[in-house]
Amino acid sequence: MSKQTTTETGADAAADGDATEPESALANARRQLERAAAHVDVDSGVIERLKHPTKLQQVSVPLRRDDGSLEVFTGFRAQHDDVRGPYKGGIRFHPHVNAEECIGLSMWMTWKCAVMDLPFGGGKGGVAVDPKTLSEEERERLTRRLAEELRDVVGPKQDVPAPDMGTGPQEMAWFMDAYSMQEGETMPGVVTGKPPVIGGSYGREEAPGRSVAIITREAIDYYDWDIEDTTVAVQGFGSVGANAARRLDEWGAKVVAVSDVDGAIYDENGLDTQDVEGHDERPGMVSGYDAPESLSNEELLELDVDVLIPAAIGNVITQENVDDIQADLIVEGANGPTTFAADTILEERGVPVVPDILANAGGVTVSYFEWLQDINRRKWSLDRVHEELEDEMLKAWNAVRDEVDARDLSWRDAAYVVALTRIGTAKETRGLWP
Ligand code: NAD
Numbered sequence: 001m002s003k004q005t006t007t008e009t010g011a012d013a014a015a016d017g018d019a020t021e022p023e024s025a026l027a028n029a030r031r032q033l034e035r036a037a038a039h040v041d042v043d044s045g046v047i048e049r050l051k052h053p054t055k056l057q058q059v060s061v062p063l064r065r066d067d068g069s070l071e072v073f074t075g076f077r078a079q080h081d082d083v084r085g086p087y088k089g090g091i092r093f094h095p096h097v098n099a100e101e102c103i104g105l106s107m108w109m110t111w112k113c114a115v116m117d118l119p120f121g122g123g124k125g126g127v128a129v130d131p132k133t134l135s136e137e138e139r140e141r142l143t144r145r146l147a148e149e150l151r152d153v154v155g156p157k158q159d160v161p162a163p164d165m166g167t168g169p170q171e172m173a174w175f176m177d178a179y180s181m182q183e184g185e186t187m188p189g190v191v192t193g194k195p196p197v198i199g200g201s202y203g204r205e206e207a208p209g210r211s212v213a214i215i216t217r218e219a220i221d222y223y224d225w226d227i228e229d230t231t232v233a234v235q236g237f238g239s240v241g242a243n244a245a246r247r248l249d250e251w252g253a254k255v256v257a258v259s260d261v262d263g264a265i266y267d268e269n270g271l272d273t274q275d276v277e278g279h280d281e282r283p284g285m286v287s288g289y290d291a292p293e294s295l296s297n298e299e300l301l302e303l304d305v306d307v308l309i310p311a312a313i314g315n316v317i318t319q320e321n322v323d324d325i326q327a328d329l330i331v332e333g334a335n336g337p338t339t340f341a342a343d344t345i346l347e348e349r350g351v352p353v354v355p356d357i358l359a360n361a362g363g364v365t366v367s368y369f370e371w372l373q374d375i376n377r378r379k380w381s382l383d384r385v386h387e388e389l390e391d392e393m394l395k396a397w398n399a400v401r402d403e404v405d406a407r408d409l410s411w412r413d414a415a416y417v418v419a420l421t422r423i424g425t426a427k428e429t430r431g432l433w434p
Contacts, residue, residue, distance in 0.1 A: 023340060025104025031340065032111065036416035039407065042424030045432075050110075050423065053103045055079040059149035061127055063142050066135050075146050077125035079159055080106035083426045086157055087123030088113055088192075088364060090164025091146070091171070093139075097126035108335075109364070112357040114419035116396050118368045123159050125150070131166040143171045147178035154179070156189030156375060162367055163193040173198055189374035192367035196379075201370035203385035204363070209243020209311075210386070211362025212333045214393045216244070216307055217251055219329055219354055222401065231305040233257040233327070235264070235297060236312025237286045240333045240360060242278040244309055249273040257300050258286060259312070264300035265291035302326060310337035317342045325351070332356040347410050355412040357419070358400055365392050 023031075030051055037047045057077040064070055076099050079087040089109035102124045110122030127146060131139060153159055163172055172191045176198065179190045188199030196202055203210075220227050230253045234245045237258040245255045254270035262284060265271065277285035287294065301308065301316060304326040310316050311333025317325060322342040330346065330353045332338060338346070338353055346353055366385060373379055380388075396418075403414035 024100060025108065025336075026100045027104070028336070028340070029104045029107035029111075032412075032416050033107070033420070035413060036420040039409065039413065039417045040420050040424060042420060043428060046424050046427045049427065050081060050107075050420075053078045053080045053106060054082065055153070056099055056103060057125075057150065057153050058099065059146070061142060061145050061149055063138060063145065066138060073127050073129045073142065075125065075127040075149060076102045077150050077153055077159070077161075078102035078106040078123065079153070080122040080124075081110045081423065082121040082159075083423060083430060084114060084121055085119035086121065086155075087159035088118070088120035088367065089123040089125070089162065091124075091161045091167055091175075092126035092164035093129050093131040093142075093166035093171075094126060095128060095130045097128040102126060108357070110423065111416060111419040112361050112364055114422045115357050115400065115415050116361045116365050116368075116392060117399075117422065118365065120160070120364075120368065123161070124164075125161065126164065126166075139171065140174050143167075143174040144178040147175045148182065151179060151182055154190060156187060156371065160189065160367075160371055161191045162364075169193055169195045169200060172200075189371050192370040192374075194370070199370070199374045201366055201373055201380065201385060202382040203389070204366045204370060205239065206243045207362035207366035207385075207389060208360040209240045209245075209333070209362075210247055210389060211365065211393050212240060212244035212309060212311065212331060212359045213247030213251070214362070214390060215354055215359045215397060216248060216253075216309065216331045218394070218397045218401075219331060219352070220253070220307070223329065223352075225306065228252045228254075230254065230307060231256050231270075232307045232309060233300050233303045233305045234309045234311055234333070235259050235300055235316065235337075236310070236334065237276065237278050238280060238312065239278075241309065241311035242273070242276075244311060244333055245273045253307075256305060257295065257303055259295075259297050259300050260284075260286035261297075261312070263287035264295040264297055265289050266293040266295050266300075266303070267291050307331060309333045313337070315339050317346075319345070322346060327351070330354070331359050333360055335360065343412065352411055355415050358396055358411070358415045361396065362389055362393060365389055 059075045061073045061075045106122045106124035113120040172194045180186045194200035232255045234241045257266040302324040308327035314336035317338040319341040322345045400414045
């Protein structure tokens, strides 16, 4: 894939953003916490602490525009919880960035890191700016100044940002350079999602899609299906969707439909996913592909397939269309593709939904690998990244599956129970200082 979107957080890092979310990220994150708390034997004081971020940094980021004028933007960094290790999560450039969204998404990162058993807590930040209105030079100045404004609260041992909506490897390179210049030494571990030449990890870009494929494969096995007979539809043939579809195709599944923002293509005999070029490889090449049938994105979601992987944006399976969803299993590739109301209805109907915090967590997991490589100053091969990612995904899958089996929970509740148990136990064991 030519483009490198390496987000590890966010309700929706795809272009359309979070503006249409029916429920705020914070309300959603708190509701999930309360649901999980009902199943976990953790002190109520610990749960109360987890409802609030440890810190919220708000900064002014002055930017000299190319025309000489000066504009001041507002930046945030929410640090939710670091009981298990440094805060970890993206930095987004998007006009709708605000404090509450950052807090909610930082909580989401806490659960995601904990379900993967990574030694990180949750963080999230950004600048309220439309990056499309900035020249490359302006983006560089804005990123460097943000790094300076956040310098006291980030660092390889404190808080490790990553790309998110509107930011990518280049912004991480500028951020790392600005931080390193001020610290007087090269510190690649301050951010992840960097280009490999300055300490980024091989395999970071494809990791979220690969993890979606691994988790889908395990779920297919769990339900005793044969992968060769399993049909799959993938909404959003971008970084996550294309990588997931191609891996599943390689492993024998029949990927019958994929889509981009303009529409979907369908072949009942299975598409050649290697031949279909992704949206970011050549825009328009998904919906423009010469396939037996064209569908709308809505029709793709309603196909009678074994597995549906929504991997484009948030809130696509809603109260309005959930009754028309015919898939037997949903694996969330995007962040937050299923609304709370739809999720409840799917649960009542007995349609399993494997949640985003498990399925697409390959991104933050390879970010963890990147951080390890930076700290140890030793690069891993792509094969090693793939092997270690496979191991970590299987460990997380097994932990969640054990909760599903032991307590008859939904996959989502089980994932949150695994995460909260780990965080709660760590908090109880460390105690409250002073
Ligand atoms: P991307 O921009 O690479 O791809 C998004 C795809 O969705 C594109 O094919 C685009 O055409 C399509 N799309 C956009 N709007 C659509 C719409 N309204 N209807 C149907 N299709 C639409 O983005 P990505 O990095 O693959 O991210 C996809 C989702 O996965 C987002 O929710 C993101 O937050 C989440 N995610 C991404 C990563 C990562 O590292 N890339 C990690 C974890 C989660």
